[in-house]
Amino acid sequence: MKIKKAVIPAAGLGTRVLPATKAIPKEMFPIVDKPAIQYIVEEAARSGIEDILIITSRGKSEIEDHFDRCPELEAKLKAGGSAKADLYSQVVDVTALANITYVRQMEQKGLGHAVLQAKKFIGNEPFAVMYGDDVIIGEDPCIAQLIRAYESTGLGGAVGIKEVAADQISKYSSMKTENLKDNIYKISDMIEKPAPGEEFSLFSILGRCVLPAEIFDILENIPYGAGGELQLTDAMKILAQRDGFAGVDFTGTRYDMGDKLGILKASVEVGLSHPEIGADFKEYIKEIAKNF
Secondary structure, eight states, rough: OOOOOOOOOEEOOGGTTTTGGGGOOGGGGGEEEEEEHHHHHHHHHHTOEEEEEEEOOOOHHHHHTTTTHHHHHHHHHHGGGGGGHHHHHHHHHHHGSSEEEEEESSSSOOOOHHHHHHHHHHTSOOOOOOOOEEEEEEEHHHHHHHHHHHHHHHOEEEEEEEEOOOTGGGEEEEEEEEETTTTTEEEEEEESSTTTTTSSOOOEEEEEEETTTTHHHHHTTSOOOOGOOOHHHHHHHHHHHHHHHEEEEEOEEEETTHHHHHHHHHHHHHHHOOOTHHHHOOOOHHHHHHTO
16 A cells, blocks of 8 residues: 555654744744755655644644745735746745645653544554654655655564664664665664663664554553653554564655754755855855854
């Protein structure tokens, strides 16, 4: 069955980048001239995803506004003629990337709890999960890489993985892996936020998953885990132990938009390659670097 649906959990409070997130969702932080979540939706659309559910929370209506039509702005840009034609196209095109709907997670009880809000939307289909914190930019869309691995391996699901520093693994998850081919691994076990000595490897899930609809029944029947939250990793662990998961050491650059340094890296690196300002920005960076 082709994967045509994606869930984007975007209900987190963004406490790592307060006070900026007190009134502005971190998903709406700009990377040059587009908000972070637009990059995620564009990745989904490039991967063949047609229907997207964004999990939001109180105070995040700006996300809905961004993907909605804005007749007043569109009329003003259209009246500007050829000088504003490109801007008009950008504003309108973003509203047609996919069929986007929204549901609120009324309490932040973990990623598993957020994904569980999508049960009715998904039905009985396999689906993609694209973390709202993680922007992944590359020629080959990250979630498309996972979809191909899921379809070709026939395993129970697929996750995007990368090695993280040994002193950081306890903040993430850890995968028990066996290399299948090139950058594709079979995962037979996993653990969320392992204590020292509990980790299987330095491979951790970063930002993207493909899951069967069975995950919802599992989430409804497992206890809350690390941090007192319903952990998606704990549910995936059950499927991985039974059926195996594909782990894709994906290509592309990941930016953590819930982290101050990650936000800065995204702005600088995307800015340097931006067709409009890239050349001037590069000269600016060279000049300012002389003073530090």
